[in-house]
Amino acid sequence: MSQSPIIETIHTLAEATLGQTVAIEQLSELLLTLTEELEANSFAALAFVAEAAAKNCLYCPGDDETKRTALFDLCERLLNAVISTEPFNFGGIHPDLQWMLVTPPDQVAATFNTEAAEVPEAAAKPAEVSGSEHADSNELMNCQCSDPELLDEFLTEADEHLDQAEQLILALETDPQDKEAINGVFRAVHSLKGSSGILGLTPLAKLSHVAESMLVRLRDGALALTPDVLAAVLASMDYLRRQIVSIRQTRQPSGALECLIAPLVLIEILETLTQKGTCDRNLFDHLRQEESGESVADVVVKTTSTAPKQESLRVDCKRLQQLIDLIGELVITESAVAQELAKQDSLTASSVSTRLRKVVRDVQQLSLGLKMVPVGAILQKMNRMVRDVSAQLGKPCRFVIEGADTEVDKTLLEGLADPLVHLIRNSLDHGIEPSVSDRIAAGKPETATIRVSAEHRAGSIVITISDDGRGLNRERIYSRAIEKGIIAANLKLTNADIDQLIFKPGFSTAATVSDISGRGVGMDVVRKNVENLRGTIAVHSNPGKGMDIVLELPLTLSIIDGTVTKVGDRSYIIPTLAVIEQIQASNMELITQGQRKLVRFRDSYIPLTRLSELLNIEPGHPPKHGEVCLVVQACQKQWAFLVDRVLGQQSIVIKPLGGVLDAFEHFAGGALLAGGEIGFVIELNTLFTNAMR
Amino acid sequence: MDTEQLHATTSTASMIPHLVFKLDGSEYAIHVKHVREIITSVNPSTVPGAPDYLMGVINLRGKILPMVDMRKRFDLPVLEDDGRDCFIVLTLEHDNQCYELGIRVDAVCEVQRIPESCIDSISDLSNYSSQRLSFQGVAKTASGIKMIVDSTQLVEQLRSDVRLKLQSSAPSNPQPSIEELCLS
Numbered sequence: 001m002s003q004s005p006i007i008e009t010i011h012t013l014a015e016a017t018l019g020q021t022v023a024i025e026q027l028s029e030l031l032l033t034l035t036e037e038l039e040a041n042s043f044a045a046l047a048f049v050a051e052a053a054a055k056n057c058l059y060c061p062g063d064d065e066t067k068r069t070a071l072f073d074l075c076e077r078l079l080n081a082v083i084s085t086e087p088f089n090f091g092g093i094h095p096d097l098q099w100m101l102v103t104p105p106d107q108v109a110a111t112f113n114t115e116a117a118e119v120p121e122a123a124a125k126p127a128e129v130s131g132s133e134h135a136d137s138n139e140l141m142n143c144q145c146s147d148p149e150l151l152d153e154f155l156t157e158a159d160e161h162l163d164q165a166e167q168l169i170l171a172l173e174t175d176p177q178d179k180e181a182i183n184g185v186f187r188a189v190h191s192l193k194g195s196s197g198i199l200g201l202t203p204l205a206k207l208s209h210v211a212e213s214m215l216v217r218l219r220d221g222a223l224a225l226t227p228d229v230l231a232a233v234l235a236s237m238d239y240l241r242r243q244i245v246s247i248r249q250t251r252q253p254s255g256a257l258e259c260l261i262a263p264l265v266l267i268e269i270l271e272t273l274t275q276k277g278t279c280d281r282n283l284f285d286h287l288r289q290e291e292s293g294e295s296v297a298d299v300v301v302k303t304t305s306t307a308p309k310q311e312s313l314r315v316d317c318k319r320l321q322q323l324i325d326l327i328g329e330l331v332i333t334e335s336a337v338a339q340e341l342a343k344q345d346s347l348t349a350s351s352v353s354t355r356l357r358k359v360v361r362d363v364q365q366l367s368l369g370l371k372m373v374p375v376g377a378i379l380q381k382m383n384r385m386v387r388d389v390s391a392q393l394g395k396p397c398r399f400v401i402e403g404a405d406t407e408v409d410k411t412l413l414e415g416l417a418d419p420l421v422h423l424i425r426n427s428l429d430h431g432i433e434p435s436v437s438d439r440i441a442a443g444k445p446e447t448a449t450i451r452v453s454a455e456h457r458a459g460s461i462v463i464t465i466s467d468d469g470r471g472l473n474r475e476r477i478y479s480r481a482i483e484k485g486i487i488a489a490n491l492k493l494t495n496a497d498i499d500q501l502i503f504k505p506g507f508s509t510a511a512t513v514s515d516i517s518g519r520g521v522g523m524d525v526v527r528k529n530v531e532n533l534r535g536t537i538a539v540h541s542n543p544g545k546g547m548d549i550v551l552e553l554p555l556t557l558s559i560i561d562g563t564v565t566k567v568g569d570r571s572y573i574i575p576t577l578a579v580i581e582q583i584q585a586s587n588m589e590l591i592t593q594g595q596r597k598l599v600r601f602r603d604s605y606i607p608l609t610r611l612s613e614l615l616n617i618e619p620g621h622p623p624k625h626g627e628v629c630l631v632v633q634a635c636q637k638q639w640a641f642l643v644d645r646v647l648g649q650q651s652i653v654i655k656p657l658g659g660v661l662d663a664f665e666h667f668a669g670g671a672l673l674a675g676g677e678i679g680f681v682i683e684l685n686t687l688f689t690n691a692m693r
Numbered sequence: 694m695d696t697e698q699l700h701a702t703t704s705t706a707s708m709i710p711h712l713v714f715k716l717d718g719s720e721y722a723i724h725v726k727h728v729r730e731i732i733t734s735v736n737p738s739t740v741p742g743a744p745d746y747l748m749g750v751i752n753l754r755g756k757i758l759p760m761v762d763m764r765k766r767f768d769l770p771v772l773e774d775d776g777r778d779c780f781i782v783l784t785l786e787h788d789n790q791c792y793e794l795g796i797r798v799d800a801v802c803e804v805q806r807i808p809e810s811c812i813d814s815i816s817d818l819s820n821y822s823s824q825r826l827s828f829q830g831v832a833k834t835a836s837g838i839k840m841i842v843d844s845t846q847l848v849e850q851l852r853s854d855v856r857l858k859l860q861s862s863a864p865s866n867p868q869p870s871i872e873e874l875c876l877s
Contacts, residue, residue, distance in 0.1 A: 329755055570741060616862050617741040657750065659792045660759050660848060661740070663856040670738075670750060670757045678738040678750050678757060 009034050014075035017068045028054050042275050045267040048206050056100040070096035154195050158244050161188040176225040186215040203263045210267045211236050214274040232269045327367045328653035334360040375454045376404025395432050402453035408461050415533045419526045423465050431469030466548040472541035474498045499539050503527050536685045562652035565643040567611050568620035571679035578632045585626020599640050601631050606640045620644040634684035654681050708806040714798040717769040722839040729782040744854045760795045785844045792848045807832045
């Protein structure tokens with residue numbers, strides 16, 4: 001740690017401040033250079049002070065003369081600190097210097113705005129002399145504690161991180177070799193550094209940064225975990241906690257000078273430890289002087305009691321699922337009870353039964369709602385991606401979200417993230433015209449639009465991704481498919497068939513593989529992922545105008561209203577929401593077309609088949625009065641099939657069939673029916689997709 | 694630690710507890726960590742399109758379990774159901790997923806601690822087509838020879854048999870597809 005160059009720099013700076021010829025902006029520049037030198041020589045705390053002064057001195061209220069005096073004062077103190085290796089002495093500093101060191105960024109912004117009007121010359125100069133630095137300050141001004149939501153989130157997370165880090169540090173006291181623990185603390189501090197930086201909480205960010213560097217050395221084994229090191233880390237945690245408490249109360253970082261002293265000492269300690277492995281005991285004494293005398297216990301109590309009334313609660317997912325499963329059992333039991341009560345044929349039995357049913361239904365609704373989260377959460381993240389990718393590709397594009405409040409099961413949402421990202425990237429990469437001029441030539445606005453809309457429709461959630469790009473290039477897809485041997489050379493295909501080709505494995509029309517899309521793994525994986533969530537995906541392309549991709553997914557994964565049917569000895573359950581109509585044999589109007597029979601449904605005729613045929617099992621035992629025809633909606637079409645009997649409708653809890661039977665994709669699961677029998681819940685979309693292939 | 698104690702500790706360390714069950718006169722063993730419980734009476738609901746050794750599925754405290762008839766599975770003659778069957782509920786973790794199933798056996802004997810030294814892994818025995826039989830080894834103990842069942846292989850075999858059966862019975866459709874016939 002050579003000191004002479006630094007001492008020289010400080011001397012130069014001090015002289016500059018005394019002279020009348022050097023502008024404040026240039027002094028600021030010199031200070032920044034000094035900051036770098038201090039950093040490079042492990043004077044982290046001093047670098048922090050110098051940097052703060054460098055950035056804020058331009059906006060400090062008052063005239064140049066006072067500013068110069070303040071900066072001279074700074075130089076003196078820095079010199080003292082460097083030579084004596086004592087911490088930076090704050091005693092009796094120039095008030096302007098104090099302003100420069102502790103003013104939070106938003107106040108700096110406010111000053112700058114008023115100053116700019118009065119001192120146009122000074123305003124012009126910063127743009128020339130220190131253009132980048134100017135931009136830095138703007139960055140700071142933009143991200144600040146003024147956003148209450150952001151601040152709240154930060155405070156909650158910070159508490160959690162600190163709790164976690166503390167636990168791990170205590171574990172390290174007993175087992176200093178625990179690598180996982182060190183890693184855990186590192187991660188917590190790293191997160192704190194990031195989020196406090198974003199919010200402009202510079203002292204916290206700086207402290208976290210220095211702590212993080214030390215933890216890195218600990219983690220890599222370059223530094224031994226001595227009691228001093230542990231004490232330093234714990235002291236840093238304590239300080240951070242106290243800050244969090246204070247910010248929570250005042251809703252902004254403390255502007256007092258005192259609040260700067262403690263972190264600087266801590267930074268000093270951490271830095272020394274990082275470099276030398278030991279540190280001067282005196283430094284710890286300085287720290288103790290600064291502590292307000294609160295014990296850690298007091299701080300913890302303060303933290304919990306000042307925490308705002310929790311509006312939400314973190315609940316273990318497993319527990320929630322157990323609750324939902326049990327409520328499922330409750331629903332089944334209620335059905336059985338209702339049946340028994342119905343047999344009693346008394347008014348009281350009937351009214352009690354109705355009340356019970358209502359309560360159970362309400363509980364069920366509520367429980368299902370527990371796992372529902374608004375779709376908007378995931379869509380907001382796409383916003384950032386669209387911005388970045390469209391900039392990267394040079395294709396200006398705006399992202400519109402509709403129906404962000406539409407709720408969906410949390411597990412479903414997690415499974416949707418990947419497919420959505422891929423589809424949106426596809427739109428950006430392939431769908432939207434390569435250049436703005438192409439769009440203008442086509443009579444479209446310069447900025448492309450990608451719209452994602454979510455809505456509830458008949459028990460499903462429908463998510464549509466539309467763009468106003470070129471749509472699918474059918475010639476290219478067709479020729480590419482022939483090239484790859486996916487289809488025979490002169491096979492005639494309809495437009496819809498060509499569109500479906502994009503779902504074939506290994507398909508892509510992109511000339512080169514970019515990291516965005518075009519690797520050809522895309523659409524078939526997307527479809528698989530969507531089908532795993534028991535959903536469907538459909539593509540509607542309008543060449544030249546754009547493309548719509550429609551995803552349809554079941555709303556609730558576990559409890560549905562089911563129509564219980566029988567084919568032979570087994571029971572099969574059809575989701576009632578999908579059943580459009582039930583036609584008795586006697587009411588069926590049939591026509592024959594070759595070998596096929598079609599049944600009349602409203603104004604059209606639908607091919608009729610048997611459920612046993614669709615499932616590929618032996619035909620059932622049709623009763624004397626004939627089978628029952630069910631008309632259902634699936635894959636955006638209507639289908640009709642026959643079952644032996646329809647037993648009725650009831651609430652069904654879909655239970656997974658288990659990993660051993662996961663090849664049964666056309667069954668959404670099994671359901672416990674009265675009498676202990678297990679019926680199979682039909683997954684209509686898969687059943688008919690398979691039938692179509 | 695004196696030599697006797699040392700011997701005792703090392704012996705217990707390499708004694709692996711297995712559940713021993715009987716099937717058609719022979720004894721088999723399965724690692725205790727895969728055994729969840731033993732149940733006696735079931736009434737499985739048959740599964741359409743599953744291999745015939747799959748008896749069906751049952752409900753065990755709210756969970757659906759497939760039941761495998763081990764006699765059928767090992768191609769042994771099937772006995773009349775005399776109400777004395779036992780079913781062992783197996784559970785295993787594989788590929789980050791939990792698999793559970795029940796197997797029907799003639800009788801459950803005991804839990805036996807088999808010393809590792811008595812176990813020969815299946816690669817030593819070239820006579821058995823061990824893949825199909827899902828065995829991972831043979832234990833030669835004082836009370837006789839026991840085949841050790843490999844639960845993971847059992848489950849994998851089961852899954853692939855199910856898949857194959859479903860695929861092979863998928864209809865080859867010479868008739869025009871349903872879609873094409875939809876008149877509007």
